[in-house]
Amino acid sequence: MDKLTQIAALLVEFFFYFYILIVMLRFLLQLVRADFYNPLSQFIVKATNPILIPLRKVIPGLFGIDVASLILAIALQMIAYQLLATIVGQGLFPITTLLIGSLFKLIELVLNIYFFSFIIMVVISWIAPHTHNPVVGIISSLTEPVLRPIRRVVPAMGGLDFSVMFAMLGIVILKILFGF
Numbered sequence: 538m539d540k541l542t543q544i545a546a547l548l549v550e551f552f553f554y555f556y557i558l559i560v561m562l563r564f565l566l567q568l569v570r571a572d573f574y575n576p577l578s579q580f581i582v583k584a585t586n587p588i589l590i591p592l593r594k595v596i597p598g599l600f601g602i603d604v605a606s607l608i609l610a611i612a613l614q615m616i617a618y619q620l621l622a623t624i625v626g627q628g629l630f631p632i633t634t635l636l637i638g639s640l641f642k643l644i645e646l647v648l649n650i651y652f653f654s655f656i657i658m659v660v661i662s663w664i665a666p667h668t669h670n671p672v673v674g675i676i677s678s679l680t681e682p683v684l685r686p687i688r689r690v691v692p693a694m695g696g697l698d699f700s701v702m703f704a705m706l707g708i709v710i711l712k713i714l715f716g717f
Contacts, residue, residue, distance in 0.1 A: 546624050553617035557610050559584050561646055564606040571678035576671045585609075614639035645717045652708045654680050655701050680704075 563581045571578060589605055596605040615635040622630055630638075654676045661673055680701075687700040 542624060546621055549617060549620050549624060553613060553620070556584075557613050557617070557643075558646065558650075560589075560606055560610045560613065561643065561650065563589075564603055564610065565647065565650065565679060566675065567603045567606070569678055569682050571675055575675055577675050610643055611636070611639050614642050618642075641715065641717075644715060645712070648708050648712055648715075648717070651680065651683060652705060655705050655708075659701055 559581055563585050566573070566578060566581065573579070573582060585606070588609060592605040592609055596608055598604055615632075618635050618638055619630060622628065657676055658673075658680055661668060661676075683704055684700045687703050688698070691699050691703055693699070
């Protein structure tokens with residue numbers, strides 16, 4: 538690849554994946570019913586509303602799940618894959634290949650979101666355990682539904698909470714099983 542192709546691929550990858558990350562965060566935060574008056578949540582809502590509001594008129598929610606956000610993330614991932622393939626000269630991919638590749642990429646993104654959220658929670662608990670930062674509230678809202686069932690099985694021992702360690706171990710095992 539020449540330098541201009543590399544730069545074009547980098548820009549497409551960066552902007553698409555950054556926006557896909559925001560859309561997936563919105564999906565996950567709605568799924569866990571996080572505080573949408575939080576400043577970080579407000580940023581996510583304002584960044585995704587221009588596309589999601591018209592899309593929701595066509596694609597309704599299902600059982601409390603924001604299907605429009607999920608479909609938007611899949612569609613953006615498919616577009617990103619095809620754009621990157623076109624930029625590097627690979628041509629057009631079949632729709633099924635794009636769909637399957639996009640679904641796997643989004644699963645990997647969700648696992649990464651949770652993995653890094655757990656790391657951030659652990660670091661914050663060491664540095665400033667009683668911080669009332671808006672980001673801490675959102676990360677806590679995101680991680681608690683995953684940690685709560687683990688805490689029922691593995692209670693805190695001696696004041697140490699091992700649930701995060703088991704959750705991170707589970708994520709690593711899932712990444713190995715999916716081949717990420």
